[in-house]
Amino acid sequence: MSMLHTVDVDGLLTLMNPADDPILERMEDQANREGFPTVGHEVGAFFRLCARLMDAESVFEFGSGFGYSAYWMAPAIGPAGQIVLTEVDEDELDQARAYFEQGGYADRAVFERGDALEVIDRYDGPFDLVHLDHENERYLDGFETVREKVSQGGVIVADNVLHSGEAMSPADLRAVLDGARTPDEGSSLAGIAEYYTHVTNDPEFETSVIPVGEGIFASVRT
Known part of the structure; x- marks a missing residue:
């Protein structure tokens, strides 16, 4: 359960989730078995809803692991859509490719091995x-790298922004934003605070906080 709600x-979120998919179940079993962090069921469902609401046809991920979050969005972009997965770990990218093939979505996915901040240039x-969904301290770099490539009305979603184990809590972030605390330079908390301040003051984007999973900032290009 997320610490961000009751x-x-x-x-209720569990009841309203889409019907179970056997491939997603296998991915979640793998994550549980290996202790691999994923966005989780409720965040995945939120991503799919976002894609459907905006009739998204093109998706780019900064950090994909073995494809869990991307797989949630794949059904919503349709057979003519494309989702670009990026991952530095070759084995994880191969696993993502295999899951997409098993689910019948490989034709709408591109699997890029490498640093997403470099891949996006292509x-x-x-x-x-x-x-x-790469390193928190590099979220702002990711935002600035991709911002001009986001369509009008397009959305940038940043995950793990309110809670990250013992490293960060909503109270920690609020204390930094209020000036009551100075985070360690280069930490996740410093990176998220810098990101939040930047995107909420960007005149070309409107940002909201979504309290699901470990927290999401959703920034719409206006």
Whole structure:
């Protein structure tokens, strides 16, 4: 359960999740078995909803692991859509490719091995939906690298922005934003605070906080 809402809300979110997919179940089993961090069921469902609401046809991910979050969005972009997965770990990228093939979505995915901040230079866009899920301290770099490649009305979603184990809590972030605390330079907390301040003051984007999973900032290009 997310620390960002109550047990009752968690139960309702579970009830309203899309029907289970056997491939997603296998991916979640792998994550549980290996202790691999994923966005989780409720965040995945939110990403799919975003893609459907905006009729997204093009998605770019900064950090894809073995493809869990990307797989959630794949059904929503349609057979003519494209989602670019990026990952520095070759084995994880191969696993993502295998899961997409098993689910029948390989034809709408591109698997790029390498640093997403370098991979994005090979794409012109525009992207309807961008997912930031690499190192927190590099979120701002990711945002600035992709911002001009986001379509009008497109969304940049940044994950893990309110809670990250013992490294960060919503109270920690609020204390930094209020000036009551100075985070360690280069830490996740410093990176998220810098990112939040930047995107909320950007005149070309409107940002909201979504309290699911470990927290999301959703920034719409206006």
